[in-house]
Amino acid sequence: MKKIKILLLFCALFLFVGCEKRLFHFVATLTESPAFVVDQTGAFQLTVPVISSAIQGAFDIPAGGQITRVDIESLALRATPRAGNQATALQVTAVLVENNGAQQKLFGQETFTLSSAEAPLTGLQTLDATGVERLRRKLEGYVQNTDNQPFVIQLTGTTVPSGQRLIIDLQLVMKATAKYDQCLEVPGLFSGGEKCGE
Amino acid sequence: MKRFSQFMITFASVTGMLAAVSAQDLEDYVSKYTSENGAKFMQPLADAFGANLNSGFYQSARLGPDGLHVYIGVETMVAIIANSQKTFLAKTEAPFTPQQTVAAPTIFGSSAGAAVTGNGGTVFNFPGGLDLDKLPLAVPQLRVGSLRGTEASLRFIEAKIDDNIGRVKLFGFGARHSLSQYLKNSPVDITVGFFIQKFKVGDLVDARSQYYGLQSSYTRGVLTLYSGFGLESASLDMAYQYESITGTQQIAFDLQATNAVRLTTGLALQLAIVHLHVDYNFAAQNVVTGGLGFGF
Numbered sequence: 276m277k278k279i280k281i282l283l284l285f286c287a288l289f290l291f292v293g294c295e296k297r298l299f300h301f302v303a304t305l306t307e308s309p310a311f312v313v314d315q316t317g318a319f320q321l322t323v324p325v326i327s328s329a330i331q332g333a334f335d336i337p338a339g340g341q342i343t344r345v346d347i348e349s350l351a352l353r354a355t356p357r358a359g360n361q362a363t364a365l366q367v368t369a370v371l372v373e374n375n376g377a378q379q380k381l382f383g384q385e386t387f388t389l390s391s392a393e394a395p396l397t398g399l400q401t402l403d404a405t406g407v408e409r410l411r412r413k414l415e416g417y418v419q420n421t422d423n424q425p426f427v428i429q430l431t432g433t434t435v436p437s438g439q440r441l442i443i444d445l446q447l448v449m450k451a452t453a454k455y456d457q458c459l460e461v462p463g464l465f466s467g468g469e470k471c472g473e
Numbered sequence: 474m475k476r477f478s479q480f481m482i483t484f485a486s487v488t489g490m491l492a493a494v495s496a497q498d499l500e501d502y503v504s505k506y507t508s509e510n511g512a513k514f515m516q517p518l519a520d521a522f523g524a525n526l527n528s529g530f531y532q533s534a535r536l537g538p539d540g541l542h543v544y545i546g547v548e549t550m551v552a553i554i555a556n557s558q559k560t561f562l563a564k565t566e567a568p569f570t571p572q573q574t575v576a577a578p579t580i581f582g583s584s585a586g587a588a589v590t591g592n593g594g595t596v597f598n599f600p601g602g603l604d605l606d607k608l609p610l611a612v613p614q615l616r617v618g619s620l621r622g623t624e625a626s627l628r629f630i631e632a633k634i635d636d637n638i639g640r641v642k643l644f645g646f647g648a649r650h651s652l653s654q655y656l657k658n659s660p661v662d663i664t665v666g667f668f669i670q671k672f673k674v675g676d677l678v679d680a681r682s683q684y685y686g687l688q689s690s691y692t693r694g695v696l697t698l699y700s701g702f703g704l705e706s707a708s709l710d711m712a713y714q715y716e717s718i719t720g721t722q723q724i725a726f727d728l729q730a731t732n733a734v735r736l737t738t739g740l741a742l743q744l745a746i747v748h749l750h751v752d753y754n755f756a757a758q759n760v761v762t763g764g765l766g767f768g769f
Contacts, residue, residue: 300584302600346588346596351568382593398568402593411594448568452598454586469584469604 296458298469303453305333310446323428327417340455345415348450354387355394355444362439367432374424381406513561521552523707523730524758525610526682532741532750534662534690536651544616546766552608553759554581565597578602622651639675682707701737731757
């Protein structure tokens with residue numbers, strides 16, 4: 276109701292030009308950052324389940340928003356040693372595993388030095404373009420309601436050299452953006468955007 | 474972050490950028506910008522809003538003789554957005570790699586946005602702007618005079634938006650003094666004056682402006698030609714909380730408007746108690762002003 280009042284008030288001020296609907300392009304950002312504690316000797320494997328409802332909720336596209344594309348902005352890892360950790364370096368790789376069992380490499384061997392208590396968030400350098408595209412299509416399918424099959428990101432790691440005691444906090448950060456269009460009411464005199472196609 | 478979005482709705486409505494938008498829309502405009510990019514994205518808004526605030530103080534340099542003279546009216550200012558204010562050089566933000574620089578829209582720029590491609594087919598999307606050529610502002614104004622060739626001016630708006638955002642307040646005051654009263658044979662009227670304003674939206678926005686200037690006018694019948702030279706400054710400080718992957722961050726933009734000097738030229742029409750005027754302000758940020766009021 277308040278929005279309508281503001282609209283009417285503003286339109287009244289510029290009655291001589293009226294209001295009209297214009298198309299605007301927005302970018303919504305999603306950040307998923309699951310975190311794990313790894314406490315073991317030797318290789319480890321972790322899984323990050325991804326479901327459509329969680330992705331839709333995280334993007335929070337407003338009603339009336341027409342999603343045009345989803346992009347993967349970045350994948351990053353942060354490995355922070357805990358007390359008792361003896362490993363000096365870590366290698367991690369990841370695959371995307373779909374509900375039907377199909378697998379696609381997401382990134383290759385990424386090596387992290389475990390020397391700082393305040394580990395930086397490191398953008399991954401070995402991203403696999405096919406895997407990223409598969410991830411992108413899955414998320415796009417979720418927000419466009421054309422795909423609701425869950426998948427998992429499977430992280431596999433080991434210490435370098437192998438066999439060391441590993442006690443770390445491991446965080447995977449995935450950022451994605453959804454571009455969407457929405458028609459909004461604006462005063463005619465001041466709008467320079469595109470006309471809505473409705 | 475939601476609170477900032479609500480503020481943006483208010484601010485957009487007050488300034489006329491958008492008449493009605495959802496909180497999510499505006500959050501999506503600003504959520505990509507949390508650092509250096511954010512200040513550059515918002516800078517043209519500070520320039521235009523500050524220039525608007527510093528406009529429309531006068532429509533003549535003729536001040537009435539001693540006695541009660543009152544004028545009340547609405548001033549409408551429209552900042553003209555230049556093409557150079559529609560893009561800025563934006564940098565991609567970590568952890569996107571590799572870092573790249575691209576021309577991206579400002580808040581007034583193209584709604585289409587910009588995008589760059591990084592490692593493994595990742596894409597960094599810069600949001601589009603509102604695609605505006607003009608930024609309007611309308612404020613009520615009261616002038617009361619005159620005592621020994623001096624009049625006082627006042628601008629005031631206050632409204633509570635909601636408990637979350639708080640109150641929107643605009644308060645401004647100023648004074649002008651006639652110099653031509655000391656120059657008995659002056660063919661034109663001359664005044665000198667100042668105007669100081671403060672605009673607040675809760676604790677999210679704090680804008681301030683100052684104007685000092687010299688005005689002159691020539692009146693023939695119901696028409697008055699007027700002009701002015703002014704020195705001005707304005708600031709627009711914004712602060713909000715942003716939920717990021719590292720937790721809640723306090724984001725603050727302290728923006729200084731670019732306008733420092735302006736020249737004004739305009740035409741006013743007075744029919745009985747009805748006053749109409751329009752003027753153009755030449756400055757780094759140009760502004761067209763129009764006013765309608767009643768006075769005696």
